[in-house]
Amino acid sequence: MPQLPAFDVMTATCPSRTSLARIANKWTAMVVIALSAGQMRFRDLRSAVDGISAKVLTETLRDLERDGIVTRHVYAEVPPRVEYELTALGHTLHAPLQALGRWAEDHITEVLAAREAYDARQ
Amino acid sequence: MPQLPAFDVMTATCPSRTSLARIANKWTAMVVIALSAGQMRFRDLRSAVDGISAKVLTETLRDLERDGIVTRHVYAEVPPRVEYELTALGHTLHAPLQALGRWAEDHITEVLAAREAYDARQ
DNA sequence: CAGAATCCCACTCGATACTG
DNA sequence: CAGTATCGAGTGGGATTCTG
Numbered sequence: 696m697p698q699l700p701a702f703d704v705m706t707a708t709c710p711s712r713t714s715l716a717r718i719a720n721k722w723t724a725m726v727v728i729a730l731s732a733g734q735m736r737f738r739d740l741r742s743a744v745d746g747i748s749a750k751v752l753t754e755t756l757r758d759l760e761r762d763g764i765v766t767r768h769v770y771a772e773v774p775p776r777v778e779y780e781l782t783a784l785g786h787t788l789h790a791p792l793q794a795l796g797r798w799a800e801d802h803i804t805e806v807l808a809a810r811e812a813y814d815a816r817q
Numbered sequence: 818m819p820q821l822p823a824f825d826v827m828t829a830t831c832p833s834r835t836s837l838a839r840i841a842n843k844w845t846a847m848v849v850i851a852l853s854a855g856q857m858r859f860r861d862l863r864s865a866v867d868g869i870s871a872k873v874l875t876e877t878l879r880d881l882e883r884d885g886i887v888t889r890h891v892y893a894e895v896p897p898r899v900e901y902e903l904t905a906l907g908h909t910l911h912a913p914l915q916a917l918g919r920w921a922e923d924h925i926t927e928v929l930a931a932r933e934a935y936d937a938r939q
Numbered sequence: 940c941a942g943a944a945t946c947c948c949a950c951t952c953g954a955t956a957c958t959g
Numbered sequence: 960c961a962g963t964a965t966c967g968a969g970t971g972g973g974a975t976t977c978t979g
Binding site: 736737738749750753769772773774775776777 | 960961962964
């Protein structure tokens with residue numbers, strides 16, 4: 696058995712795992728990637744992250760705000776305007792998540808081929 | 818509204834999103850990180866990825882195998898021995914996922930502080 | 940040992956309708 | 960516009976038991 700690197704996140708009781716569970720999430724990844732371009736309002740985020748429902752976007756943003764990754768700016772206007780922005784902490788998360796998104800795109804052909812081969816064997 | 822990078826994965830119909838959904842997952846991340854050290858058998862993976870159930874580990878490994886990220890080697894022995902290994906494709910996924918795990922560990926203090934502050938406001 | 944099978948709960952997520 | 964409320968289908972994931 697190979698030597699494993701000491702990695703706290705692999706321990707069930709370590710709080711960093713709750714954080715990993717949040718950031719290792721497709722919606723989180725897409726929202727953070729979208730926000731990396733700069734401040735955006737709710738409706739623009741919704742169209743940037745194609746297919747996300749208002750409910751899930753709201754919940755995702757709340758969780759990211761709670762974890763200090765996103766800030767919420769409410770402007771007292773009519774109609775209401777709410778803008779979301781990455782915090783400094785949020786910006787440090789962009790590179791890792793962007794890398795994940797890039798991997799998905801760069802290797803989709805191989806993944807699809809592997810799936811087809813696997814399913815053909817069954 | 819900021820200029821968004823053209824990113825296929827942000828499109829709901831793009832197949833790369835199904836791939837992102839698989840890799841942006843806490844169990845996937847921990848399994849791939851564990852396997853990056855080399856070939857491992859089922860039971861060792863189970864203890865490396867603390868807290869994962871046999872069922873979820875089996876399903877995660879099946880999905881990763883289907884996507885061409887992991888290979889499964891069955892040895893005709895008694896008792897049975899099954900080893901899992903990252904493919905070449907799987908190895909390209911290690912760096913991004915390791916970066917995510919490191920982020921979770923490196924920033925857990927800030928995240929916990931943000932949570933506490935957020936919850937105190939409610 | 941490495942799983943398969945089963946049961947079941949909790950949570951995710953989408954759709955729809957409504958509100959400030 | 961930016962949500963909230965509610966409902967319901969689907970999925971994730973744990974516990975337990977059984978098998979080759």
